[in-house]
């Protein structure tokens with residue numbers, strides 16, 4: 001696994017990595033290669049870029065729709081002085097044994113900063129194998145983080161994304177169907193035997209809640225986030241190249257709210273635009289076309305006036321559960337639409 005046996009991979013390695021023989025041309029080299037990383041949530045704190053990714057590891061579990069082979073056990077925070085600079089691995093920031101409520105599977109995290117404290121939000125299965133979202137704090141953006149003893153009350157499913165609005169309020173978005181269990185939650189109530197939506201049924205919607213002042217609880221009941229087509233209708237499960245699956249991310253651009261997400265089984269990162277953090281958001285198109293590997297998960301961040309997308313693929317391992325994160329520049333058209341990135345071009 002330790003291909004370069006280093007914690008820092010210079011971007012100069014781009015091109016050399018073609019020796020791994022992937023079928024799709026990379027638009028960025030992997031940012032680190034001594035560990036497998038995925039689901040990169042990038043933030044600018046104190047003028048530097050901090051990336052909060054999943055830390056993928058080998059697993060004996062067979063691949064299935066429940067995602068059991070994504071059996072991650074800790075988090076490493078990565079940092080970069082700029083998107084073009086070297087990437088530093090700051091070591092283990094939080095480990096599964098440090099979180100009393102967790103049973104297994106530390107999945108895609110996110111982070112936020114408020115009043116001198118960094119907050120790490122992370123989904124994991126509890127001892128009853130139900131995904132919940134936990135929070136951990138640190139005075140340092142790279143940790144170590146100390147987890148709360150219980151998951152956030154009322155939280156469920158996966159892929160938290162924490163967004164700070166212009167008035168200083170923080171909102172958490174979350175949800176993911178299939179392995180992420182979102183389809184088992186109806187009106188915020190768990191139904192263990194609920195099935196995936198069928199063709200013809202309304203697609204499941206991501207969730208939002210405003211965070212309370214202490215950043216460790218929801219200050220309101222969890223609500224659905226509506227993603228509408230150009231006619232103002234909710235997507236059906238049939239629209240699986242456009243409907244929400246997992247990997248929510250929210251950013252603002254020129255006063256508009258951009259909600260981007262993965263379509264899962266069709267592997268797109270799509271986006272929709274709205275006028276409020278709660279939505280509704282209207283579908284606009286594809287940000288990132290399918291990458292190598294089954295999953296597609298990203299974050300979008302502004303750094304010194306330019307925009308970047310952090311994402312992952314499976315260039316190094318060619319295995320869906322052993323991913324590597326990358327970064328590429330993201331560009332807007334004058335009307336605010338995002339120029340689609342296709343790694344095959």
Ligand code: FUB
Nearest residue numbers: 054070107108247295297
């Ligand atoms: O990393 C585990 C899961 O894979 C994430 O939670 C999903 O978004 C997908 O990338």
